[in-house]
Amino acid sequence: MEIPSDDRRIGRNSETVHCEVAPMLETEVLVVGSSLSGMMVTLNLKHRNPGLDVTVLGPLPTEEKRPLVGESLVEPGILFFREMGLGPHLDQMQVLKHGLTFYHKFDLSNPADRAYTVHAPEILYHKARQMRRQEFDTACRARAVALGARMLHGVADEIEINAGGAKHRVLATINGEKVEIRARWIVDATGRRRLIGKKVTKYIRPEKQRCTFWFRLQNFQPFLEHIEVHRRRQWKFDPWLTTHHFLGRGYWIWLIPLEIGKENLCSMGFTYRPDLFGRRILSMEDFLAQVDRDHPALAEMVRSGEVVDTQMYLDYFYRSERIYSEDGWFLVGDTARAVDPLYSNGISMTTVQVGQISEIIERQRAGTLKPGDVAALEAAGLWIMERAQREVTEQYEIMHDPFQACMRRYLNVTGWFNAFLPLWWNGFFTTPEGARLLMRLFRDRDEDAESLWVLAAEASAAIGPPYSQEGFDRGPDLDALINLRFDCAREDVMKAVTRMFARRRDMRRSLLAMNGNKNLRREIPRLISETIRPLLLRLLPRLRPAVFAAVRPPLPGQYVRWTGPERDVPEPEVPYVGRAVAEVYDRQ
Ligand SMILES: Cc1cc2nc3c(=O)[nH]c(=O)nc-3n(C[C@H](O)[C@H](O)[C@H](O)COP(=O)(O)OP(=O)(O)OC[C@H]3O[C@@H](n4cnc5c(N)ncnc54)[C@H](O)[C@@H]3O)c2cc1C
Known part of the structure; x- marks a missing residue:
């Protein structure tokens, strides 16, 4: 049976992976879950070990049912994806990000007050990118296929984790057929579903919980001209191209520009500690009522645009007690822990995990892994x-x-x-x-x-x-x-x-x-x-x-x-093309 790479399904030119899907498939590494964390593990393993047999099991980005965020990368994340060969996609297709900007309001008790102190250096050295996820996930899959990963379009139904070097077994439905997959190493990248995690470890639910309500907004008027900014120095970068943070009592708000130009798009979210905030934000009305009081310029911006979709997680915080085992199972990304995105470092923390997982598999494979x-x-x-x-x-x-x-x-x-x-x-x-x-x-x-x-x-x-x-x-x-x-x-x-x-x-x-x-x-x-x-x-x-x-x-x-010796030579500027903007963006 021929399994087409998902890239061909979505009409792009790329390699096709041929493999026999008999009732049983053997692979060295099976990654269950094909979203960001699963793709990061796969890319890193294949990039470092071209000969390693890595199989990924999961749905296509276009079929995902989980809520889309629209994330922001920071240093380890962007460097990781550059190493994996995704720099050209990020530079051309995803919006530039000059760090994180925090707007500290002088007087939160006064709705009419629009004065904020805003802190940034004159110029930002470490530049990153924002992420329109579906497009980015598709690019990651194409890259994984190019590196030789086998992509299986399906879901895991049952999983058996074995000890002492015995192969793990997964019963999966692939293109409508039941298939058994056996793997020496297995990675749980099923996100909040935690398919393997729930079998192999306990999860801790901290008392200081977190809730988040977020939405995407398009065709809006940015807030920047409607607040009074106090700063210590002039900036030599476009202040819109950053991840914006507004704070309040027990909560903070993010604003991530996901597309710029005439048909602009952004992700906005309201994250709070329910024990301190005291209420729940369950709708756009709840969001606007709070923001009208504290940050009216943001509320005006939201009303000037069109809401594309809304999402929320309530009391979503957890973390696992274990993440890796010598028996060859690994929990990565949201399977290992939920993230409060204040500093946009969730994907960067996954970058750390991805390096650790590669190291363990490589040492175990080479027989150099030591006790402890x-x-x-x-x-x-x-x-x-x-x-x-x-x-x-x-x-x-x-x-x-x-x-x-x-x-x-x-x-x-x-x-x-x-x-x-x-x-x-x-x-x-x-x-x-x-x-x-x-x-x-x-x-x-x-x-x-x-x-x-x-x-x-x-x-x-x-x-x-x-x-x-x-x-x-x-x-x-x-x-x-x-x-x-x-x-x-x-x-x-x-x-x-x-x-x-x-x-x-x-x-x-x-x-x-x-x-x-x-x-x-x-x-x-x-x-x-x-x-x-x-x-x-x-x-x-x-x-x-x-x-x-x-x-x-x-x-x-x-x-x-x-x-090395090139360390002070700046990266060449790559013109941004973007999703909706045809012309090169040049506001600076
Ligand atoms: C509101 C919010 C904002 C965030 N903002 C940022 C940010 O700005 N920067 C940042 O770095 N991080 C951010 N994060 C964190 C980051 O978004 C997540 O850590 C990351 O998306 C998790 O990816 P994942 O692949 O681990 O999980 P998911 O994206 O949930 O993927 C799980 C995958 O498993 C698949 N799956 C589930 N069950 C099965 C099965 N049985 N068989 C096969 N596949 C299965 C799903 O279909 C999916 O593909 C944010 C998180 C939240 C909640």
Whole structure:
């Protein structure tokens, strides 16, 4: 029987995969679920191991029944897709993104007030892309087929997970026929369905739950000219081409431009912690009623356009206790955890997982996997995903306070650019040797960061309410953080990590000064620790040379490009074509 690649079904020219679908099919790796996480695992495995037999089972992008979001990529995600060969699609077809912009409203209690303090550097160095998912998912599938993955158009009905190297068995319906598939390694990428996850692990439902209501809007008038923006500097980039964030009491709103030009399109969403927000947003009427009060310029923008569709998840937060096993099963993406998208880092966290899964399969295949390797990668994966979400969860408590919200973001961004990104870039999260070191270095709770939350609250009380730009100008200005280069060589990675402590120390000093240094004595031990820990970290490459020799970058092509002699040569500009816009977009 011939199984056409889904690309042919949708009328594109690409290869056709031939295979016999007898009652039984054998494959090395079976990926169940063909949405983003499933395709990311497949692309990475085939890109790194062209000879590996990888089969994907799932519906076509055009048949998906799950709600479409319209996501925004950040650094690891965009670099991952460039490594996989999807750079040309992203550059030509998906809207440019200049980082994340947060609009902190000075006076949330006043509906008539439209003044916001908005923070960004003059120019954004790290550019990413927004994603119209169906088109992007189709491009991912075409790329997976080009790399030699076998795409099966169907669903898994029953799954049997086996131990000790025995093959896993899946009973599937493929093109209307029952087929048994056997695989040495099996990846659960079935999203919230968690087909394998529910059999092999427990799921934790945190008390601090999350709800989200979102919609796509077309043919609207952007809000930018209808708010009063206070900023520290002029920007040399188009401020529309970013992911916009508005905050309120117990909630935040995203706005992602998905298409630009005459027939514009965007995704907007309202995410809240129900215990703090106190109500539920179940309809456009609920959304507009809240936004009329807090951010009327956004409500006007919505009313100026046409709503394409609406979606919601209520109390949707969960995370799994386990994600990988030496028995050869893996839970990836939404199967492993739900995401609060405040920092658009869900897909980037999946990038970490995808590197870990490839590493485990490759080592097991080569017979080099050591006892404890899977556990080390699993611990690092669970830790970073949980940590990223916990920082967001706690932020809801102060989202209505513009100064504290701004400081929390600085703190999170400091950790992201100075610690997470350089470590990920060099492979500390994706090689067992690196993961073991990380789990020794970083504690579960970050008390130093939490002590800065207290200082930010004290400083905020010193300048408001009511808040003003002058008050903000008395605080630290870390807007340039998001331009930090993280693409360092592995011998310099600890130098990059030490910058995090230096930035925290600067923040601590600046926040203390806002209160006349009243609490300086209380902060002295932390200031000392922020001075000493960097010195110790810098010694690590000499103390643990074997670890530094063992880590390998998860994206070797990007690593060579950005850490090699070409590192300061800018990428060539690729003209944006887009879905609906025929002419080259040129507003700058
Ligand atoms: C509101 C919201 C906004 C977000 N915004 C961002 C953002 O801006 N940036 C970001 O990085 N992340 C964002 N995320 C996170 C990101 O969207 C998700 O993590 C990601 O889409 C999950 O993809 P997935 O492939 O794991 O799951 P899904 O996309 O749900 O895919 C699951 C797949 O499994 C298939 N499937 C189910 N059952 C079977 C079966 N029996 N057999 C075969 N296949 C099956 C489904 O058909 C589907 O193809 C956001 C999440 C939410 C909820």
